[in-house]
Amino acid sequence: xxxxxxxxxxxxxxAIIITIMVLELKVPHEPTLAALKPLGPQVLSYALSFIYxxxxxxxxxxxxxxxxxxxxxxxxxxxxxxFWLSLIPFATAWVDENHLASVPTALYGVTLLMCAxxxxxxxxxxxxxxxxxxxxxxxxxxDRKGWLSIGCYIVGIALSCWRPWAGSAAYVIVAMIWLIPxxxxxxxxxxxxxxxxxxxxxxxxxxxxxxxx
Amino acid sequence: xxxxxxxxxxxxxxAIIITIMVLELKVPHEPTLAALKPLGPQVLSYALSFIYxxxxxxxxxxxxxxxxxxxxxxxxxxxxxxFWLSLIPFATAWVDENHLASVPTALYGVTLLMCAxxxxxxxxxxxxxxxxxxxxxxxxxxDRKGWLSIGCYIVGIALSCWRPWAGSAAYVIVAMIWLIPxxxxxxxxxxxxxxxxxxxxxxxxxxxxxxxx
Amino acid sequence: xxxxxxxxxxxxxxAIIITIMVLELKVPHEPTLAALKPLGPQVLSYALSFIYxxxxxxxxxxxxxxxxxxxxxxxxxxxxxxFWLSLIPFATAWVDENHLASVPTALYGVTLLMCAxxxxxxxxxxxxxxxxxxxxxxxxxxDRKGWLSIGCYIVGIALSCWRPWAGSAAYVIVAMIWLIPxxxxxxxxxxxxxxxxxxxxxxxxxxxxxxxx
Amino acid sequence: xxxxxxxxxxxxxxAIIITIMVLELKVPHEPTLAALKPLGPQVLSYALSFIYxxxxxxxxxxxxxxxxxxxxxxxxxxxxxxFWLSLIPFATAWVDENHLASVPTALYGVTLLMCAxxxxxxxxxxxxxxxxxxxxxxxxxxDRKGWLSIGCYIVGIALSCWRPWAGSAAYVIVAMIWLIPxxxxxxxxxxxxxxxxxxxxxxxxxxxxxxxx
Numbered sequence: 001x002x003x004x005x006x007x008x009x010x011x012x013x014x015a016i017i018i019t020i021m022v023l024e025l026k027v028p029h030e031p032t033l034a035a036l037k038p039l040g041p042q043v044l045s046y047a048l049s050f051i052y053x054x055x056x057x058x059x060x061x062x063x064x065x066x067x068x069x070x071x072x073x074x075x076x077x078x079x080x081x082x083f084w085l086s087l088i089p090f091a092t093a094w095v096d097e098n099h100l101a102s103v104p105t106a107l108y109g110v111t112l113l114m115c116a117x118x119x120x121x122x123x124x125x126x127x128x129x130x131x132x133x134x135x136x137x138x139x140x141x142x143d144r145k146g147w148l149s150i151g152c153y154i155v156g157i158a159l160s161c162w163r164p165w166a167g168s169a170a171y172v173i174v175a176m177i178w179l180i181p182x183x184x185x186x187x188x189x190x191x192x193x194x195x196x197x198x199x200x201x202x203x204x205x206x207x208x209x210x211x212x213x
Numbered sequence: 214x215x216x217x218x219x220x221x222x223x224x225x226x227x228a229i230i231i232t233i234m235v236l237e238l239k240v241p242h243e244p245t246l247a248a249l250k251p252l253g254p255q256v257l258s259y260a261l262s263f264i265y266x267x268x269x270x271x272x273x274x275x276x277x278x279x280x281x282x283x284x285x286x287x288x289x290x291x292x293x294x295x296f297w298l299s300l301i302p303f304a305t306a307w308v309d310e311n312h313l314a315s316v317p318t319a320l321y322g323v324t325l326l327m328c329a330x331x332x333x334x335x336x337x338x339x340x341x342x343x344x345x346x347x348x349x350x351x352x353x354x355x356d357r358k359g360w361l362s363i364g365c366y367i368v369g370i371a372l373s374c375w376r377p378w379a380g381s382a383a384y385v386i387v388a389m390i391w392l393i394p395x396x397x398x399x400x401x402x403x404x405x406x407x408x409x410x411x412x413x414x415x416x417x418x419x420x421x422x423x424x425x426x
Numbered sequence: 427x428x429x430x431x432x433x434x435x436x437x438x439x440x441a442i443i444i445t446i447m448v449l450e451l452k453v454p455h456e457p458t459l460a461a462l463k464p465l466g467p468q469v470l471s472y473a474l475s476f477i478y479x480x481x482x483x484x485x486x487x488x489x490x491x492x493x494x495x496x497x498x499x500x501x502x503x504x505x506x507x508x509f510w511l512s513l514i515p516f517a518t519a520w521v522d523e524n525h526l527a528s529v530p531t532a533l534y535g536v537t538l539l540m541c542a543x544x545x546x547x548x549x550x551x552x553x554x555x556x557x558x559x560x561x562x563x564x565x566x567x568x569d570r571k572g573w574l575s576i577g578c579y580i581v582g583i584a585l586s587c588w589r590p591w592a593g594s595a596a597y598v599i600v601a602m603i604w605l606i607p608x609x610x611x612x613x614x615x616x617x618x619x620x621x622x623x624x625x626x627x628x629x630x631x632x633x634x635x636x637x638x639x
Numbered sequence: 640x641x642x643x644x645x646x647x648x649x650x651x652x653x654a655i656i657i658t659i660m661v662l663e664l665k666v667p668h669e670p671t672l673a674a675l676k677p678l679g680p681q682v683l684s685y686a687l688s689f690i691y692x693x694x695x696x697x698x699x700x701x702x703x704x705x706x707x708x709x710x711x712x713x714x715x716x717x718x719x720x721x722f723w724l725s726l727i728p729f730a731t732a733w734v735d736e737n738h739l740a741s742v743p744t745a746l747y748g749v750t751l752l753m754c755a756x757x758x759x760x761x762x763x764x765x766x767x768x769x770x771x772x773x774x775x776x777x778x779x780x781x782d783r784k785g786w787l788s789i790g791c792y793i794v795g796i797a798l799s800c801w802r803p804w805a806g807s808a809a810y811v812i813v814a815m816i817w818l819i820p821x822x823x824x825x826x827x828x829x830x831x832x833x834x835x836x837x838x839x840x841x842x843x844x845x846x847x848x849x850x851x852x
Contacts, residue, residue, distance in 0.1 A: 005220055005224065005274055006274075007644055007647075008220075008221060008224050008647060009224045009227070009228055009270060009274075011644065011647050011648045011651055012224055012225050012228030012229070012438075012651050013228045013231060013232055014648070015228075015648055015651030015652045015654075015655060016228060016229055016232040016233075016651070016655055017232055017235075018652060018721075018725070019652055019655040019656055019659065019725055020232065020233075020235075020236065020655075020659075022656075022659075022725050022726065022728060022729055023236070023659065023662070025729045027729065027732045027733045027736050028733070029736065031733075031736075031737035031740030031741070031742050031743050032742055033742055036742070036746070047722070050718075050722055050725075054715070054718040057648060057718075058711070058714050058715075058718075061644055061645075061648075061714070064644075072271070075271050075274070076267070076271075076392070079263075079267040079270075079271075082231075083260070083263055086231070086232055086235050086263075087235065089235060090235055090238050090240065093240045094240045094241070094244075097240050097242065097244075098243075098244035101244030102244070103244050103245055103246055103249070104244050107249070179715070218433055218437065218487055219487075221433075221434060221437050222437045222440070222441055222483060222487075225437055225438050225441030225442070225651075226441045226444065226445055228441075229441060229442055229445040229446075230445055230448075233445065233446075233448075233449065236449070285484070288484050288487070289480070289484075289605070292476075292480040292483075292484075295444075296473070296476055299444070299445055299448050299476075300448065302448060303448055303451045303453065306453045307453045307454070307457075310453050310455065310457075311457035314457030315457070316457050316458055316459055316462070317457050320462070431646055431650065431700055432700075434646075434647060434650050435650045435653070435654055435696060435700075438650055438651050438654030438655070439654045439657060439658055441654075442654060442655055442658040442659075443658060443661075446658065446659075446661075446662065449662070498697070501697050501700070502693070502697075502818070505689075505693040505696075505697075508657075509686070509689055512657070512658055512661050512689075513661065515661060516661055516664050516666065519666045520666045520667070520670075523666050523668065523670075524670035527670030528670070529670050529671055529672055529675070530670050533675070
C-alpha cells in the first residue's frame with residue numbers, strides 16, 4: 001500500500017482541526033479595544049495549539065517522506081493519533097473558558113501527552129514495517145526528543161494542579177523544543193544519499209553515522 | 214476516468230465528518246473534574262463514531278487500491294455513501310443528548326445500516342465495472358462480513374427499542390469485527406502478484422485461491 | 427499551469443460546503459419519533475442541496491478531465507463558482523427555517539441560478555483557453571442542458587413567489603436532468619480515441635460527430 | 640523535500656477558512672425581503688474576505704509553481720501565513736457585528752497587514768532557498784506590488800480610526816490591485832522557456848530581461 005492517500009487524509013483532518021479552533025474565538029459585541037482585551041489570552045492559547053498542530057503536521061510530513069509503505073496497522077495507528085489531535089480544540093476551549101484554571105490546564109496536558117504517546121506508537125509501527133536498518137529507524141534513533149517531551153508533559157500536568165501557569169510554561173517549553181524542525185530525518189536522508197555516492201563512508205567519515213546527529 | 218479525484222474528494226468529506234463531531238463536545242462551564250464527568254459517555258460515543266468513520270475510510274482506501282476506473286455510476290454510488298456517512302454526527306449528537314434513549318439509539322443503528330447498504334451498492338457498482346474476474350471481485354468474494362454487519366445492525370435496531378444498551382453493544386461488536394483491517398484485499402493482491410511470477414499457481418498451490426482466505 | 431491544484435482546492439471547498447449543511451440539522455431535545463418528524467422536510471432539502479453540490483462536483487470533475495491547462499482567468503472563474511456554491515447552505519437553511527415560504531424559496535432559486543451562470547462562465551473561459559476544436563468545446567457543444575437549466579431556474583423563481591412548492595418542483599426537475607451523468611464528455615473522449623485509431627472516421631461513420639450526441 | 644504535501648495542506652486550510660465564513664451568515668427569522676436587507680453589508684464583507692483569500696490562494700499557487708523544494712523554514716513560514724489567514728473570518732465577523740465601526744475596521748486592516756507581512760516572509764524564505772538567480776526571485780523582482788499593499792494597509796488602518804468607510808475603501812483598492820492575476824511569474828516562466836530555446840536572448844532582445852515586466 002502506498003502512503004499518498006494516508007497523507008492526504010491526515011492533511012485534511014489536521015487542516016480542519018487547526019482551523020476550527022478559530023470558531024471558538026467569539027466575536028465581542030462592543031466595537032472597542034477594551035472589548036478585545038479579554039480575548040488576549042484566548043488568542044495566545046489558540047496560537048500555542050496552532051503551533052502544536054503545526055509541529056505534528058511538520059513531523060508527520062518528515063516521517064512519511066522516508067516511509068514508503070503502510071499497513072493496516074499503520075492506518076489505525078495514524079487514526080489513533082488523529083483522534084487525540086482532534087481533542088486539542090476542546091481542551092484549548094476549556095482552558096480559555098476558565099482562564100487557566102487547574103483542572104482544564106492539566107487536561108490540556110493530558111491531551112498533549114496522549115498525542116505524544118500515539119505519535120510514538122505510529123513511529124514504532126512504521127519502524128516495525130520498514131525494519132531497523134531503514135532510513136526512518138536511523139533518523140529516529142533512540143528518540144530522545146520524544147521521551148523528553150513525554151516527561152515534560154507529565155511534569156506539566158503535575159505542576160498544573162499546583163500552579164496552572166507553571167504547567168503552561170512546561171507545555172510552551174516542549175513546543176519550543178520541537179519548533180526547531182526535526183533535522184534528524186533531513187540529515188539521515190542527506191547522509192544516505194552521500195553514502196550512495198561514495199561507496200565507503202566508513203573510511204572517509206569514521207564516525208559519520210552518529211557524529212552529526 | 215481515473216480514481217484519484219474521487220479518492221481526494223471522499224478523503225475531504227470523511228475528514229470533515231470525522232472532525233466536526235468534536236464541535237458537539239460542549240465545553241463545561243465549571244473548571245472541575247466533576248463538570249467533566251457527564252462528558253464521559255459523549256466522548257465514548259464520539260470515539261465509537263470516529264472508529265466507524267475510520268473503518269469506512271480504511272475500507273474505502275483498500276477498495277480503491279484495486280479499482281482503476283470509475284464511471285458516472287460509481288461517482289453517484291460514492292456520493293450516496295458520503296451522504297449517509299454525513300448523518301453520523303447528527304445521529305451521534307442525538308444519542309448523546311438523550312443518554313442512550315431508545316429512539317435515538319435505534320436511529321443511530323438505522324444510519325449505520327444505511328451506510329452499510331450504500332457501501333454495498335458502491336462495491337457492486339465497482340465490481341460491475343471491473344468484471345467478476347477482477348482482483349476486487351475476488352477479494353470481496355461472497356462478502357460474508359458485509360452481510361453479517363447488516364444482520365447485526367438490524368438486530369441492534371430491534372434491541373434498541375427494548376434495551377438501548379443492548380443495541381449499542383451490537384454496534385460495538387460490528388465495529389470490532391471490522392477493526393481488524395480487511396485483509397481480503399491485501400491477500401488477493403499478494404496472491405495475484407505471486408501468480409504472475411509463477412505462471413501455474415494451480416499446480417504448486419492446489420487450493421491457493423480459497424485456502425488463505 | 428497545471429490543473430491538479432485547482433482541482434484539489436475545489437474538491438476541498440465543495441467537500442466542506444456539502445458537509446457543513448449537516449451542522450444545520452439541529453438535534454431535537456425529545457428522544458421520540460414525534461420530535462424527529464419536523465426534521466423531515468429539512469432532511470429532504472439537505473438531500474436536494476447535497477445532490478446539487480454532487481452534480482456540480484461531478485460536472486467539474488468531468489470538465490477538468492478534458493482540460494489540461496488553466497490560466498489566471500480560469501482560477502478566478504472557478505473561485506467565482508465556488509463563491510456561489512458556498513451560499514447554498516445559507517439558502518437551504520433559510521428555506522428550512524420558514525417551511526418553504528415564498529421569499530426563501532425564490533432566493534434558493536436565485537442562488538442556484540447564480541451557480542449555473544458562474545459555471546457557464548467557467549466553461550466559456552476554459553473553452554477560450556483550449557480552442558473551439560478542443561475535446562472540451564466539442565463535448566459541451568451548444569450546451570443545451572445548461573441553457574435549459576437556467577430557464578428552469580428562472581421559471582422556478584417566478585413560481586416560488588406564487589406557489590413555493592411549484593418553485594421547488596422546478597428545482598427538483600433540474601436536479602433530475604443533471605443526475606444522469608454528463609455523457610457528452612465521456613462520449614467525446616471515446617469518439618476522439620476511436621478517430622485516432624481509424625484515421626478517416628468521416629468515411630466509416632458519415633454522421634459520426636453529431637449522431638451519437 | 641518536495642512541495643506537494645505543503646501545497647495540499649495549505650489548500651485544505653485555505654479551503655476551510657474561505658468556507659467557514661459562511662457559517663457567520665445568520666439566517667434571518669422572517670421569510671421576507673426586508674429581513675434579508677440587513678444581511679447586505681455582511682454579504683459584501685464576506686465577498687471581500689472571500690476575494691482576499693482567493694488572492695492569497697492564487698498567489699500561493701503561482702509561487703509554488705516555480706518553487707521546487709521546501710525546507711523546515713519554509714514549512715514554518717507557510718504555517719505562519721496560514722495562522723494570520725485563519726484570523727480573517729474572526730475580523731470579518733467583528734466588522735459585520737458592528738456595522739463598520741472604527742476599531743473593528745482597523746483590526747481587519749491589521750489582520751490583512753499581518754497576512755501581507757507573513758506572505759513576504761514566506762517569499763523571502765523561498766528565495767533564500769532557491770537562490771537569487773531562480774525563476775522565483777526574478778519573477779518577484781523588487782516586489783513593488785507587495786510593498787504598495789503594505790503601505791495601503793497602514794494608510795487604511797489609520798483612516799479607519801477617522802472614517803471607517805475610507806479605511807474599507809483602502810482595503811478594496813488593494814484587493815483590486817491583486818485581483819489582476821500576478822503575471823510576473825507567468826511571464827518569467829515564459830521568458831525562461833524562450834531563452835532556453837534561443838541560446839542567446841541577450842542578442843536578440845537587448846532588454847529582454849527587464850523590458851516586459
